[in-house]
Amino acid sequence: MSRIYLGELEELILLMVALLNKEAYGVSIAEELRKNASRDISISAIHAVLHRLEEKGFVKSKMGGASAERGGRRKRLFSITAHGRHALEELRDTRDLIWGLITKTQAT
């Protein structure tokens, strides 16, 4: 995949997966988003995005252990793949580059 395309929400959630590192799943991501990004995003939307990210190969998932607070159900834990990390880095680099250009032109 030469061309990386990530939507805004996709990028945000991918960042959260990276942040939460192996503890990322639907509810925890939703909480982080509310706490750190002040975004209140519905759980179904988060699932949809995670699903899409997994399809694109940015994250991988495995079923975690059951816990009582979930009524004995297991959660699907997501972790970022190398490809995902690479994509984030590339996006960040692109932004940094452009921001650098912006500051340069504003400075002059």
Add this chain to the structure above:
Amino acid sequence: MKKNATPPGWIDSLIDRLAPDEFAEEIRGDLYELFCSDLDQKGISAARRRYVFNGLGFLAKSFFWKRQPRHHTNPFTMLSSYFKMARRSLMAYKGNTVINVLGLVVGIASALVIATVIRYELSFDSFHSDADRIYRMVRCSLPELAANKRSNCRTGISYPVPDAVKAETTGLVEIVSMQYFEDVFVEVPDKSGNIVSRFREERGCVMVEPSFFKIFDFKGTGFRWIAGNPDKALEEPLSVVLTRSLAEKYFPGGNAMGMILKMEREADCKVTGIIEDLPPNTDLPFTVLVSYATLRMGRGDRMNNDWGGVNDEHHTYVKLAPGITPREMEKRIARVHQSHTPKDLYEGRHYLLQPLRDLHFDTRFNNYNGRTISRETILAITLVGLFLLLTAAINYINLATAQSVMRAKEIGLRKVMGSTRKTLVLQLFTETFVVVLIAGVIALVIAELMLINFQSLLNVTLRGFNFTDPFTLLSLLAIVLVVTLFAGIYPSMVMSGFNPVVAMKNRFATEKIGGFSLRKVLVVAQFTITQMLVVGTFLVVAQMRYFQNADMGFDKEAVVTMPLPGKADPHKFQVMEDQLRSQAFVADVAFSSTLPSGVRRNRSATDVGREDATTSKDYVVYEYQSIDPSYIDLYKIRLLAGRGIGLQDSAGENVLINKKLAQRLRLGTPEEAVGEVLKASWGKQFTVVGVIDDFYSNSMKEGADNMLLVTDPGKFDYVSVKLAIGEGQGSMQEAVKQMEKIWTAAYPEHIFSYEFFDENIRAFYVQEEKYAQLFQLFSLIFLLIGCLGLYGLITFVVNRKGKEVALRKVLGATVSNILLMFSREYVQLIVLSFLIAVPVAYYAVNSWLSNFANHITLQWWLFAVPGLLVLTIALLVVISKSMRTANANPVDKLKYE
């Protein structure tokens, strides 16, 4: 957390049902987690609201609906495993398997037989090209066919009509007239004219126009001309076309073409063609086809002039040109009829067109086969077949759900080991399929045997086996698939839905299984159908008994009747009578023009009025019989007043009349009627010398007729011999042989035939007798299937409740208590089904009985007896099975605890 703080369940089940398997768990987990935190922060109602909102949110997402290509188990690779498992579990529960297979075999075999019979009936004359455009001309006295009386609907067409219709109308492609003959005497002469063999053709002889084969081509039935010119063979008078088997019968080993046959001792006919045998499923069952020109020759001028006279064996078929409606053609025929006949004839007689397709199914009109079957009857038989399949399937469902409790552990373990619901369903369906398939194969063999042995009962003539018949195989396949689906769906759903943990713990109690109430419903349904049939059968058989045993007004026992051929010859009669009377086994001998009753006898009717009769309305139609002095005694016909008639009355003016005719002519009491003078419409006067009691000259299905008896030896056609019953009379065969000797001495050139009078009477009820037999057969089958099912159910219940029974006994229950416990429920179910069945049976039987002038009255015990019978049989099944458990020593059951 509060106890009722649970998320809305419907969202959960919605997600479970719709979500991809791999997501359902995590989605519900996340939803639940959110719900819990919402509960803490915002309270129960908000939490529930948000739960619904969040849950529904998933439905709007596309990933939720996307199904990943499954990389795991391809169902087809599992197939061999399914079959292996099916075999093992069927072997593990042998008893159940046998009961299941047996029930299904009986059901499927009957359904196959019924399918074959229905197909056979529906196939009648459907094979002719353009069958939709072929019609039979029929005759009605009322134009509205709705006037549904048989006497209004006749088949005979006056001889001049077809020719006139052909000549004076357009719109016909072909028209063919034919006249059918029964009991035709055929002699085969050798080259020098000596008769070498004699035959009597009871049926199959017809005089027919050559155009017959243009209308009826018997396409696809293997019909063909073996010899002769199809266009020319039936042109000339005195030519005859034979079917292959008749040609072989008359000229064994030789060539029939060009040979001579002597018909009815007068007409020498030349064989001009040989055709392949016509198929059995035609109502034109001809074997000897004589040219119609022979009939024209014999009737001469009357052929063209007699527009009024009709013979009901003279039929006319037409093939309409495309685009002509039958109604239009009927109008054209009516115009032809009107132009040739006087007003009272054309107003009182209407020629209509009956589609060939209805020939076999319209019971108002007769056909040459003498057998029609109404579409309602076909529907009823179809329903019986479907019901049979249904009860067999119900059996399977009942047993399988009952058995499922025993298999709960197996199912639980399968689930633990990773079976999905789908694979379990497939597994269970495979089992059902195997059972049904085994049953289907056995059923095919049994159906074949049944068809071969019951051909006459089922009115079916089969050509060879139909194991390989594609229709049979296809219907078997269809039946197997439908029964598999129907019988398999419920048990497999119930079983695959087990919660593995509960199942493994074996916490199922018998009653808790979901199928229990359904099972009750099914048992009731099954026994309702059974009871309907059993009650119906009982009533039909009772009616048949009534027919056979009712007093018809004469004595029918131990009478042998023989027809007298040729011209009546009083001298011959006297010789024969003396010879017969000299035999030890003969009690009485009577000569007569016909017999008192019976299917096979002469019937002649004319009309008579009082002495002062003037208009045609004053005359009454009666049946005419010519008898000799011993007739009244021999048949024990009751003389109410006056005297019998003897040979001194042979001038014919002294007559006996029956009570009904006396009443009809308002002659007062029998005593008053004696001595009255009557007048025939042609002027002859009679004096009543005696009045006899009414007797049924027709079947008991109809009422008694008006009757007038005279003595006219010139009209005698039958001799009746009353056999002396008692010790030392020799065997029946001996008696018949002696009578044959005497008869043949009188008529050396004829073929001897005789009949027992009571058999002739019984022949009235052939069709009803067949229905009764079929009913008995079917109710037996239903009862058998029902009891098999009960047996399976009770076996299961008894096995499950062994411990309970032991405990009860320890605590003081008696054997009868235990038996009562087991049978109470089934008694309730069967009584309930009886209550449902009785009104249906009552309605059906009542409408059937209303066809008959004389029938039994429906009394309560006629329903109660068969109901009790079914209940008793069912109880016997239940008790015989539960007896062993009830009698078992409780120690044996309990010591393992």
